[in-house]
């Protein structure tokens with residue numbers, strides 16, 4: 001069974017579920033099977049959240065084992081680092097260069113946000129792509145576009161799905177008012193992927 | 194047409210397709226979204242109940258009226274509804290009655306990990322277990338027919354990874370049901386001991402018939418044949434892992450109708466293979482049934498007794514190896530925890546800051562405010578189950594002795610108070626407790642996503658509905674000292690608490706302010722730091738707000754997050770924090 005595994009991670013409220021949904025819709029658009037797993041509830045109050053997405057001809061189960069992800073898309077640097085061990089050796093990481101300091105690091109002396117986090121990620125996953133997704137989203141005039149930009153970056157060498165599948169998914173998921181900007185954000189993502 | 198749906202959405206879809214007239218329940222992760230999706234169908238009446246027991250009982254009434262009813266809850270909710278759940282088993286149904294129990298293996302957002310398959314068995318009702326999203330749809334739909342056919346409530350047992358799985362479904366049209374009416378039937382519906390003794394035999398007969406049905410049903414309990422060396426019996430979310438790993442090399446039996454278990458079918462399957470495994474999450478429910486028949490089986494000894502399964506664990510169980518290995522080592526990366534926290538501006542924060550500073554013994558409860566137990570507030574001393582804060586505060590206050598008696602408060606959210614706090618408060622009154630109960634009135638069930646409750650004054654569709662007044666309610670059950678305070682005014686909180694704790698009678702303090710997240714409240718101007726005045730005492734940081742960062746011991750305010758609640762301003766002795774002037 002050939003299944004492609006994509007792990008999404010970030011902080012509650014960053015739009016991770018929306019990204020996952022667009023990706024899953026794109027898979028459906030291509031006529032593939034897809035399963036996605038996510039955790040709602042307690043984790044949304046500023047805690048870390050993740051979403052597992054698995055795409056293939058037929059996908060029986062929904063959780064990605066550690067070491068089994070072909071892709072990791074992270075919305076925040078520390079959440080990228082936290083989930084890095086989900087990647088396969090040849091897996092690809094796409095990580096937004098955003099830092100959100102967790103409350104706990106304010107409280108423990110000397111436990112501030114790791115300063116060299118970008119180097120650490122690149123040292124552990126040399127092919128990881130760190131992207132200024134927030135900056136690009138601001139240029140586009142809507143900070144919420146981060147999730148689509150990251151998807152675009154990931155789609156670049158994602159041979160399982162065509163670009164048109166993503167575009168159709170975006171048009172399905174977003175209202176006609178927002179969709180054009182999303183499509184633009186997707187392009188910018190590809191350019192930066 | 195294929196559609197993408199969340200498991201919970203597919204349950205709602207299946208219920209609608211099956212002609213459900215009514216949905217009720219009480220929110221609780223991972224079950225909450227079922228009713229939130231069901232309410233979108235205009236031809237179904239959907240309403241939140243104050244608790245699971247009431248939701249269950251209203252649904253039984255609907256069933257007696259001849260209509261189909263769905264009631265939803267998380268696993269611990271079924272404990273609350275257990276009384277009607279067990280007895281309704283003896284009554285049976287008129288219209289189909291399906292109760293969803295959403296279990297939470299791994300305790301993603303729950304206080305325990307109970308396996309409610311055991312409750313279905315104890316209550317002797319039928320139980321079905323979907324393993325993916327499409328099964329959520331058709332099994333819910335068909336569960337109503339099973340309910341009517343076998344005259345039994347049906348427990349639809351789900352788990353987090355089924356509820357919150359998104360997958361492909363094949364929606365169907367709504368079925369047309371023949372009209373049914375209420376029929377007076379005293380021997381069936383009035384469970385006097387003499388009637389119950391008769392019904393007890395019906396229950397046994399039902400299980401026998403349903404087992405016969407399960408033994409023969411390829412639809413509910415399918416077998417995927419592949420040789421006779423290895424056989425695996427499995428159910429629920431575990432099926433996916435087993436099928437993915439073993440469909441090429443083992444015969445697999447999936448049980449969808451898991452109470453009563455299809456014992457004959459399981460036995461025949463066991464006899465058809467050389468080595469038999471059972472793969473199931475949590476309790477060895479299927480495994481023990483096989484063992485009781487004297488069948489040799491491998492299962493629970495090969496897996497953890499707690500938590501969820503995944504491909505890695507199941508592969509180790511069945512193949513003794515792990516083909517997916519972790520290759521990136523994170524052991525040297527110091528990654529901070531990112532625990533959930535109270536939102537910036539949350540009305541609970543000031544309360545817990547004062548509880549901590551006064552050194553109170555706090556019998557807590559379940560809701561967003563349970564976050565008051567974690568660093569840096571750490572001012573909650575217990576959290577057991579919904580409503581428990583009230584009785585526990587009474588007990589601890591009565592027998593705590595020095596330093597505890599007279600310093601004990603119960604703390605409960607408003608939704609939780611309506612759910613199961615009122616009876617505790619009645620106990621406090623009639624048994625002359627002198628403890629203080631604090632009700633955190635934020636007008637919503639915040640923890641589970643902001644559902645309305647009896648104090649909100651709004652129904653699920655956003656229409657106005659009668660609002661139960663907390664002050665009147667507490668007074669009506671006999672509490673004389675009831676006061677409403679502003680939870681953003683730390684001085685007021687402290688003053689009122691001190692007075693009420695001294696009082697020789699039970700007291701209730703209602704801390705009233707709407708949930709900032711749910712009602713999108715912006716409280717005030719953002720706070721700024723005057724570094725010249727700051728002594729780096731750290732008090733502001735210890736209110737535990739995401740908007741307050743730290744650099745070299747000084748607070749740094751994140752203006753995008755700060756809601757302007759002013760709790761940090763009030764704890765700052767040198768007045769280094771102040772609201773920014775409007776520009």
Ligand SMILES: Cc1ncc(C[n+]2csc(CCOP(=O)(O)OP(=O)(O)O)c2C)c(N)n1
Nearest residue numbers: 221270559560561606607608609638639640
């Ligand atoms: C019996 C039971 N049902 C449901 C839940 C899920 N649950 C936990 S807390 C809570 C309600 C919280 O609302 P409230 O008391 O108003 O506090 P808030 O989160 O608004 O601060 C719910 C529904 C549970 N833990 N136990």
